[in-house]
Amino acid sequence: MKKASNNYSQTLLxxxxxxxxxxxxxxxxxxxxxxxxxxxxxxxxxELVIADDGSGSETRQxxxxxxxxxxxxxxxxxxxxxxxxxxxxxxxxxxxxxGDYLVxxxxxxxxxxxxxxxxxxxxxKNYFVTGNRVLLSEAFTKDLLASKAEVFNxxxxxxxxxxxxxxxxxxxxxxxxxxxxxxxxxQSNNWKKLRGCNFAAWRTDIYEVNGxxxxxxxxxxxxxxxxxxxxxxGFKRKAGSFSTTVFHLYHTETKKxxxxxxxxxxxxxxxxxxxxxxxxxxxxxSKHK
Numbered sequence: 001m002k003k004a005s006n007n008y009s010q011t012l013l014x015x016x017x018x019x020x021x022x023x024x025x026x027x028x029x030x031x032x033x034x035x036x037x038x039x040x041x042x043x044x045x046x047e048l049v050i051a052d053d054g055s056g057s058e059t060r061q062x063x064x065x066x067x068x069x070x071x072x073x074x075x076x077x078x079x080x081x082x083x084x085x086x087x088x089x090x091x092x093x094x095x096x097x098x099g100d101y102l103v104x105x106x107x108x109x110x111x112x113x114x115x116x117x118x119x120x121x122x123x124x125k126n127y128f129v130t131g132n133r134v135l136l137s138e139a140f141t142k143d144l145l146a147s148k149a150e151v152f153n154x155x156x157x158x159x160x161x162x163x164x165x166x167x168x169x170x171x172x173x174x175x176x177x178x179x180x181x182x183x184x185x186x187q188s189n190n191w192k193k194l195r196g197c198n199f200a201a202w203r204t205d206i207y208e209v210n211g212x213x214x215x216x217x218x219x220x221x222x223x224x225x226x227x228x229x230x231x232x233x234g235f236k237r238k239a240g241s242f243s244t245t246v247f248h249l250y251h252t253e254t255k256k257x258x259x260x261x262x263x264x265x266x267x268x269x270x271x272x273x274x275x276x277x278x279x280x281x282x283x284x285x286s287k288h289k
Contacts, residue, residue, distance in 0.1 A: 018120060019047040019099025019203075023089060023196075024107030025081075028058040029145045030249050035066045036150040037110040043117040048074050050107070051093035054081025086196075087212035087222045091281050094211055099203060106197040109133065110152050110247040118178045118243045119200050127188075127236050128205065128227075131198030131244035132173055140167035141250035152247060168247075177242040188236040196223035198246050201230065209233050211281035213265065221262040225269060225277075233275035 020038070024031045031050075038048065048070065050063060055078070063076045077093040079085070094102065103119050105111065122129050136144070140162070144152060154162060162168045187193060209229040216222035231237070268274075 016100040016120075016123065017047065017098065018045070018101050018103060018116065019049055019097035020116070021049050021051050021090060021093045021097065021102055021104045022107050023051045023053070023086060023093075023104070024055060024059060025053040025084075025089075026055045026059065027108060027251075028055070028062045030108040031059060032062050032066075033145065033149075033152070033249070034105075034107050034110060035062070035070075037112075037152065039066075039069060040113050040151050040153065041111065041116045042113050043120065044071050046103075046116050047072065047097060047099055049093045049097045050074060050076050050078075051089040052076060052078040053085055053089040054079060084218050085214070086219075087216050087280075088214045091211045091214065094203075094206060094281060097203075101200065101202055102206065103200040104196070104198070105246065106248070108249040108251060109197050110249070112174075112246065113153060114176065114178075115244060115246065118176070119240070121178050122184070122238060122240055122243060123200065123202075124238060125202070126205075126234075127185075127238040128194075128201035128230055129199060129238045129240045129244070130194045130227075131200070131240040131246065132195060133197055133246050133248040134171075134174060135169040135248050136250050137167050137169075138250040144249070173241060173245045175242055180242070184239045184241075185236065186239070188238070189231055190237060191224060191227035191231055193237060193239065194223055194227035197248060198240070198244060199223075200240070201235075205230065205233075205235055207281060208235075209275050209280075210277050213277035214279045215265060215277070216262050218262065221266045225262075225266050228266065228269045229275045229277065232269065232273050 022034065052059060063074055067074055075096050077096045079089055079092050101123050159171050159174060163171045212222060213225055216225060
């Protein structure tokens, strides 16, 4: 029976359609770089949906330029600029996507060639996958963007040189151990490990918790809330470390306040165990837990 179950799981993964949701807001230079990296994927069998939180005409032009380069049309899921509304932007993109499995990536992150392939390898029913990142320095980010290089895919020797020059903050998480599974479920209930710049979940599971809570407005905690609600629903976390690591272009980060409406929502979810947010993918109130 176990062998038959494994064969069924493998068939399911082979047949699944993957959608990549790429979030962006008025950073067309970074978006162009991120899209160029996605053109370089070893596995090109995926749908691309850009979750645009109100960017202007420059971003629209970048998307149109890449429409002619990609292997399929890019879906540009745009919403009006009414402040920082990442949750609403992601929900908008999810509704317009068609994949069985969704990978979420920020538009200032550069995916390495095996990014899609490795995310597919790690996909497992009842689990969401949390990836990680390597940070690029401010000066190095400026140099890369100014060079208009189409692909950033350094060799191991080049990575050591970049680390020595303090252009990147780490190296070893870039090593690929996708086939090693022993450590991936060690902290399966750790919600703090989800970083919004790089994670993945099954479409049906995302709908089970009603997507992202649009009550989170302004920067911070919307990703943590999603992870907490997924765990409250009974899904588990799987580490995507040493497999799906991306390069994160530099940008100034606003320090998250430990108090305020968003923090209070997160704390209440941790306390009451709720999993469903009424103001999410489906705009209907619910008493689901």
